Amino acid sequence: MAKKILIIEDDKDIRESIVYVLQEDGYDVTASEDSKILRSVNELAPDMILLDNWLTEWKSDANGEQLSRELKSNPATSHIPVIIISAVSNIKEIAVAGLADDYLRKPFDVADLTAIVKKHIK
Template structure:
């Protein structure tokens, strides 16, 4: 098992507006935030940065979020990463949970719900 820095959070969303908004919210909880808009680059970034929490959108170009979550869950290196999926999709929760996510929040989500997850993981 890796020793992860519990204050590190990686956010992956192809929508730069959402990415920047999420960064501000997560930083307000005291976390160190790293962002990756290109889902195809995410796994290599996770190997380098080793965050405790990954916040990932399900529907993205290049690689869908659920495909990435399945890859992460199949790799023992990422067993201890808490994965929060976000999506505006009607079936997003079932897709996320079936892929192996720890938690799902529907867009638009309540900021308090997001902060609750972040605080749980980084504290």
């Protein structure tokens, strides 16, 4: 059974690129431009979440750091690896503050994306 990855990314081109790469690698991918999909995270049961840090305000009630912290603080979702994606220079600090498992700096190579997914999906 394919591992499930949930992608929350408001940039359509980046989201579609990530989906394409991960589906080609055999993952079951669900993608959304909107963080409200996290309300269904228990039903989706992803093996990993790739989470953009800067979500457009109308598509999110919080940024990636806050959403990651909520996921990691919830016993029902704390086991799910969360990777924060961002182009900001302090992405490492944001990932640490958000209790994320790792981070991916934009722009990224396909090899970097697949390596970080393989590193955290068991």
